Amino acid sequence: QVTLKESGPGMLQPSKTLSLTCSFSGFSLSTSGMVVSWIRQPSGKSLEWLAAIDWDGDKYYNPSLKSRLTVSKDTSNTQVFLKITSVDTADTATYYCARTTVILPPYYVMDAWGQGASVTVSS
Amino acid sequence: DIQMTQSPASLSASLGETVTIECRASEDIYNGLAWYQQKPGKSPQLLIYNANSLHTGVPSRFSGSGSGTQYSLKINSLQSEDVASYFCQQYYDYPWTFGGGTKLELK
Numbered sequence: 001q002v003t004l005k006e007s008g009p010g011m012l013q014p015s016k017t018l019s020l021t022c023s024f025s026g027f028s029l030s031t032s033g034m035v036v037s038w039i040r041q042p043s044g045k046s047l048e049w050l051a052a053i054d055w056d057g058d059k060y061y062n063p064s065l066k067s068r069l070t071v072s073k074d075t076s077n078t079q080v081f082l083k084i085t086s087v088d089t090a091d092t093a094t095y096y097c098a099r100t101t102v103i104l105p106p107y108y109v110m111d112a113w114g115q116g117a118s119v120t121v122s123s
Numbered sequence: 124d125i126q127m128t129q130s131p132a133s134l135s136a137s138l139g140e141t142v143t144i145e146c147r148a149s150e151d152i153y154n155g156l157a158w159y160q161q162k163p164g165k166s167p168q169l170l171i172y173n174a175n176s177l178h179t180g181v182p183s184r185f186s187g188s189g190s191g192t193q194y195s196l197k198i199n200s201l202q203s204e205d206v207a208s209y210f211c212q213q214y215y216d217y218p219w220t221f222g223g224g225t226k227l228e229l230k
Binding site: 037046047048049060061062063064096103104107108109110111112113114115116 | 155165220221224
């Protein structure tokens with residue numbers, strides 16, 4: 001059974017760095033074709049894809065946020081991390097991680113999502 | 124970035140009815156399209172990928188179609204558990220982008 005769970009600070013102040021962790025089980029990020037993505041959703045709004053990291057350690061970022069994002073994974077391939085620097089109120093959202101698998105290269109689909117971690121940026 | 128325009132933004136339908144949600148891409152995305160269902164307070168769940176392939180475990184009353192820049196999600200015989208928001212997403216090109224969503228309610 002594939003499960004993912006996001007964890008984060010809940011609340012942080014503007015200008016700080018947001019650190020999020022995605023802990024997962026039921027699949028291995030070392031498997032060829034496997035990817036973990038980060039997506040966020042402000043309350044009542046649509047979804048925004050942020051970043052992804054693949055089995056080979058290659059990283060992909062949304063250009064609109066690229067300068068502020070860093071995605072990484074641990075050596076055991078059971079956790080993926082996302083850092084967002086210089087946060088402001090616009091970064092208030094629920095942050096999801098999702099298993100992303102290759103269906104037909106170069107197409108990938110987010111086929112299992114975590115429950116989400118709510119993050120509020122406020123002074 | 125590829126812009127995804129979804130319509131309608133909200134939809135009210137009766138049990139047993141057939142509903143259709145549309146998604147238009149700003150350029151050809153060559154069937155690189157997924158549909159997700161998000162129930163209130165829950166995370167999105169994959170319904171359809173490659174525009175018309177049903178994800179494992181998804182009821183057959185859901186179907187996807189389209190090509191080029193125009194895609195649609197159809198729900199046959201609407202059930203109460205289908206009350207949710209629905210999002211399209213293109214994965215043809217980075218950055219992956221989502222439609223604005225369609226909120227489906229029961230009439």
